[in-house]
Amino acid sequence: MDEITAQLHAAVADAPATRIDVEHLISAERRHRRHRSWAWSGIGVAAAVAAVAVVPALAAGGPPRASTLPAFGLPTASPSAPELLCAGVTPKASGPLPPLQSHDTVRARPTEAPGDGVARLTGALRDALPALLPSGVRIAPALKGCSEPQFTYHPSYRQYTVDGTVRRGKEHGLFLLQVSPTATESAVPDCRRAFARGNCEVIDYPDGSAAVVSSMVEGPGQRQLWVMLLRPDGTSVLAVTNNFRNEVVGKQMQSSKTADELLLTVEQLAAIARAPGLTVYP
Numbered sequence: 001m002d003e004i005t006a007q008l009h010a011a012v013a014d015a016p017a018t019r020i021d022v023e024h025l026i027s028a029e030r031r032h033r034r035h036r037s038w039a040w041s042g043i044g045v046a047a048a049v050a051a052v053a054v055v056p057a058l059a060a061g062g063p064p065r066a067s068t069l070p071a072f073g074l075p076t077a078s079p080s081a082p083e084l085l086c087a088g089v090t091p092k093a094s095g096p097l098p099p100l101q102s103h104d105t106v107r108a109r110p111t112e113a114p115g116d117g118v119a120r121l122t123g124a125l126r127d128a129l130p131a132l133l134p135s136g137v138r139i140a141p142a143l144k145g146c147s148e149p150q151f152t153y154h155p156s157y158r159q160y161t162v163d164g165t166v167r168r169g170k171e172h173g174l175f176l177l178q179v180s181p182t183a184t185e186s187a188v189p190d191c192r193r194a195f196a197r198g199n200c201e202v203i204d205y206p207d208g209s210a211a212v213v214s215s216m217v218e219g220p221g222q223r224q225l226w227v228m229l230l231r232p233d234g235t236s237v238l239a240v241t242n243n244f245r246n247e248v249v250g251k252q253m254q255s256s257k258t259a260d261e262l263l264l265t266v267e268q269l270a271a272i273a274r275a276p277g278l279t280v281y282p
Helices: 003-012 022-028 114-132 266-273
Strands: 038-040 091-093 138-141 152-154 159-168 171-181 200-204 210-219 222-230 235-242 244-249 252-257
Touching: 114 152, 114 159, 114 266, 210 252, 210 266, 222 244, 222 266, 235 266
Parallel strands: none
Antiparallel strands: 038 091, 138 159, 152 159, 159 171, 171 235, 200 210, 210 222, 222 235, 244 252
């Protein structure tokens, strides 16, 4: 796994049980390297990742800023099946489990079995990606034994996650996708808790969904994009990508580019978050 991915997840696992400040999340991955890792259960699966908490990094209140992006030709998702899975469904902790998150959600929490949800969401994502990724770009999964992305379910955070790397030739960057019920306090899109509040906008879509889109500059030519999509059915989808990695040199954290440019644009990242079938309320 790309080191920045592991650092990002480790930092997020320290977040409070009821909300995440993604701005703190991104900076914390450069400061906190102490958190325990997770070993994913399944056939031959071991990935040093921890899950991002279920609550979107948004706060209710204040009028959203609306804009429009070009329309996308989103493919129709087809049914998935358990045989699509190449790894285990849920993570197995190497230490004590985080507390179960019990915040309110805008709709009653879904009752779908995690195994069914993982298979369904995995099928929907794999169906959508060929039409949404640029030519030559692919998503390499972090899960060992998998050649294509697969969701996993974290029972403490009650969310589905794809962790991996976006790649084109030797160029690469972080790819993170999470699907979860929308928290009541996060039902209104707002830039005040985006990880880069000075570079943020709210985008409204014709289907009633809205996305908080933000980006940050890590260093010369180094950027990270963040999209939090709120679907009208009560589902939140978080998508993150970048073109750099952090590593410790001596006693200091240093960043370096892993691609000349981001391999996914804001529009492409938002289109992935909007892919049909990426919902916890099928």
